Amino acid sequence: MTDAAKSQSGTRKRSLFEQLELDTRLLGMIGAFIVLALVFNVFTDGRFLTPRNIFNLTIQTVSVAIMATGMVFVIVTRHIDLSVGSLLATCSALMAMTQTMVAPEWLGLGLNHPLTAPLAILVGIVCGAAIGAFHGMLIGYLAIPAFIVTLGGLLVWRNVAWYLTSGQTIGPLDENFLLFGGIGGTLGETWSWIVGIVAVAFSLFALWQARRNKLAHDFPVKPLWAEVLVALIITAMILGFIALLNAYEIPTARLERMFEARGETMPEGHSAGYGIPYSVLLLAVVAIVMTVTARKTRLGRYIFATGGNPDAAELSGINTRMLTVKVFAIMGVLCALAALVASARLTFHSNDIGTLDELRVIAAAVIGGTALSGGIGTIYGAILGALIMQSLQSGMAMVGVDAPLQNIVVGSVLVLAVLVDIFYRKRTGAE
Amino acid sequence: MMSTESTAIDRSGTPLVEMRNITKTFGGVRAVDDVSINLYPGEVVGLLGHNGAGKSTLIKILSGAYRADSGEILVDGQKADIGSPRDARNYNIETIYQTLALADNLDAASNLFLGRELTNRMGIVDDATMEAETRKIMSRLNPNFRKFAAPVKSLSGGQRQSVAISRAVYFNARILIMDEPTAALGVQETEMVSELIQELKKQGLGIFLIDHDIHQVMRMCDRASVMKNGELVGTVNVADVTEDDLLGMIILGKNPGKAA
């Protein structure tokens, strides 16, 4: 091939990407994730890419991923939160005590009352929001650096949790609460498909709406075929994910017990998949709410503006101090939701719940493309970052890599990811 | 040059804005020391002085970025309490800052509407309408501007400046503060800004213009207030003085005795 022909095909390739208007950084991350998954799959003789393992990977990621979406806002506004793991522990302790002590004994609701789980979750969320807002006030109004406030918080809240529980493990937790633990609470095949189809419908509607909006204002739009291709990719990804979760079948023995519990006998040869875990549904809701907040609300606009140029934000009439309080309060609420998932997954509150989560959460946000210099970051990036971190960890455990070596690799990957990111931003000039 | 227009300013009524005996210190530095200036409708008042004379500090007090240690501000003859940029905006005071004050990571439309986003009933920001409005005003101020989707970081100095100018002009200002608005602009864009100033002036806006270019000030302003070391040297009718008079005020702090 001649040089001319080469460069021509080169430009055609680039224009294809341009026409699709895809986020190349996102594609890079997905690419890295796929390579990682394939490598682990080879080394585990095909055990890594099974519905069972993917299901487990997903539910293991949820808690950190939920917090990582909040960490994006924190880091975008040029702050940091080192206290999320400890805050998770305090929320978890309070929620556990609500379930084992407050609701059944003080309120006389007894065990597994339908109001217990909502009450416990409410307590957790209020407590998380209050502690987060308190951090935000110290940072925003008293100008103590976030690093210091949350470093203090790391010690304080870990040990507040200890005091509250006298260092004891608290369980068993409420039946309904445990539904958020992952495998213990799933939608089943039919409802999973329904959720998937609704999600596809919403995505397509959003795409169509965006295009119509652009056309109404005479803005340039992607060619129709590009739009359709993007729509197809999204549809395939959503439905593919549902199919995978549905493909993980509930063990026959367990199914039989479920039928017995309902007073029926299981038909011969019956099988059923788990479908979407409630915890993953919760993560999806968090992701959507946080993404809409980031992109389509004033709050989100102010978060990014403040991260890009705090002085400009202030001069534009934005109350950046109050904004800091809000950002940390959101982080606190997300810690409470993460505590819900984490303690439900364990089926009890333990003293060391959430230990080192602050590092995982920050790493997830940073691997996901959140710039520590502020102003840049995406919610989906952080979630993908959390998934990559978890895959790395689980994959190495499955391959049988020594525990110390696992951590050495994870640490190195974090640094490497940031380095790659710096090169990427230099090249694209996006910074 | 502009003498015909400058004599047309009616200064018999109440000024649009009046800053009285304003003082502001930073640590030990008296950045602004007992300065009084005013501005009438349809008037352009130049603010002159060396680097560090206190010009930006003075106008930042008017725009709500700083609070004065002492002194008062009157808008339409009424005492105005301006404690934040939002307060200033409520008095229809708009500012183009020397530093432009843009969020580099956001696009032109997001910057233009920063703090005043258009939203629908559900509180969702209406990016499409904001971009359409931005395109409209840009087609007037800088017809060559095309980079509506890019973060303003990737714009040239002049393009960034036109974003900052459009932001100040878009929201129906009555009092416009321009801190070196043409510092990064080419000849053609500078000409565009001076035309814009004349147009806004005709609409009855009052404009404070900070500029180091004496020619520019002589050409565009009706009056000029000169500062030195935080103090006001004096305010003169531009039509009554020469460039040398102004230079004398700036460099030597010497009032030519033709106070306005």
Ligand SMILES: Nc1ncnc2c1ncn2[C@@H]1O[C@H](COP(=O)(O)OP(=O)(O)OP(=O)(O)O)[C@@H](O)[C@H]1O
């Ligand atoms: N935020 C601040 N903190 C401390 N000192 C300041 C601050 N802002 C301004 N100053 C000081 O106040 C004085 C006046 O500064 P100002 O920015 O008002 O000058 P200026 O006339 O606008 O100068 P230039 O022509 O260079 O823009 C200077 O001595 C400056 O160092």
Ligand SMILES: [Mg+2]
């Ligand atoms: Mg200045």
